[in-house]
Amino acid sequence: MDDVTRYVLPKDDERTELRDGVVRALRAVPMHFTSPINIEGLSATDLFAMNTLLGGAIEDQTVATLNATRTIWDADGRWADYEFKRYAESFPDVRLEREGGKEPLIGIELKGWYLLAKEEMPSFRFKASADAMTVWDLIAVFPWSLSNVISGKPVLEPPYIEQAKYAADLRTYYWEHRSNSAQKVEHPSTHPYPAPGSLYSDIVHDDKGGNFGRIARVRGLMNEWVSSTMQTPLSGIGARWWVRFLKMFDEHSDEKSIRDKFERLAQATGHDSKWADEVLSHVRRLMEM
Known part of the structure; x- marks a missing residue:
């Protein structure tokens, strides 16, 4: 895994400074996050399905919060005509762009992770080819739960943030070296911010279980963060114990x-x-x- 390293960001490119501000804003999102959603009367045995029920809405509200914290990522007003927009069917699904503009400045692949999901780790797939993103693009995963554990409003926890291109490289390296019989990953011909419907995901030929792209399983990428986050106290009890109890x-x-x-x-x-x-x-x- 040491063969895969993060990409160096050009110091003379204005997107580098902008990206640093976006990272700070992403880390501040949980403190500013609010949601109109309020869950009551849901059976405790139905809690595991919460990510499916609310995941998209929470990601939309996360983007709204990111725009509301503009003073963090655009303190000088240099990008006043830009805003973050979410495109659920595109990659990356969040883009900093202006109305009628051309290429986005920065993209974020945004994922929500419900802390009481049965798997005790994020289950999403991140399959995009490294060629489909720039060195400034990010992947951000926000853990969330309900304010009263089994009821209440969504609450966000500190996110996982990583250079998306590096995460894609490490995922591919892990897949190709997971066993002596592992096959090479095929990369499509693509480019950053591919058009909707175009082929931008890496292609694998030895994935009968559909596990390619489950980056929470990639050793050295986010596994330590997942383990630490599962200790998040919910009403004084660590999240992992709530999951095991509800199971x-x-x-x-x-x-x-x-x-x-x-x-x-x-x-x-x-x-x-x-x-x-x-x-x-x-x-x-x-x-x-």
């Missing part, structure tokens, strides 16, 4: 299987069966809220 209550679980899981938990933590009964009683009330 006990899938559609295939019955009262006996759930109780057995709590019995094993009680034994592992030195408690007796009475403790498991008390916990189950509290859980039933929680699930009825």
Whole structure:
């Protein structure tokens, strides 16, 4: 993996300074983020589907917040006629551009990650070829949860931000070296900010499981950040423990299987069966809220 390095940004290009400001603004987004969405009355067992239900709306609101923090990335008003726009069907899906302008100044591939998703890591695919992005483009992943864990408004956590072109290179290198039988990745003929509908994703011929592009699994890219983020406290309890708790209550679980899981938990933590009964009683009330 040491063979893959980040691209050096030209110091004499105005986009380099602009990019630095955009990175600062992205890091500030969670502090300024607001959402009109408020979730109530959702069954706790349905929480795992939240990213599918709300992911797009939260990404739209993240872009709106990025524009609202213009003083961070455009303190001098040099880019007053530019704004970030999201194009859900294009790559990258967020672009800093002006109305009727030509090529965007900077692109961001923006992803949301619901912290209580079953996988305990982002599951999105990042398949775009490195040729489809410039050295200034970014990939940004925003973890989010609900303010009251199982209800409330969306809350963003500090994002993962990386040079998109480097992330694409590292992903491809990882794929081609994951085993002795791994095949080479085929790169399409493309260019930065490809037109909608054009071929810009790398092509693989040994991906029966559909795992190419799952960069959360790429060693040395974002795995440490994922592990750290899963420790984010939600109402005082780390996100990963919420996920593991909620997994006990899938559609295939019955009262006996759930109780057995709590019995094993009680034994592992030195408690007796009475403790498991008390916990189950509290859980039933929680699930009825």
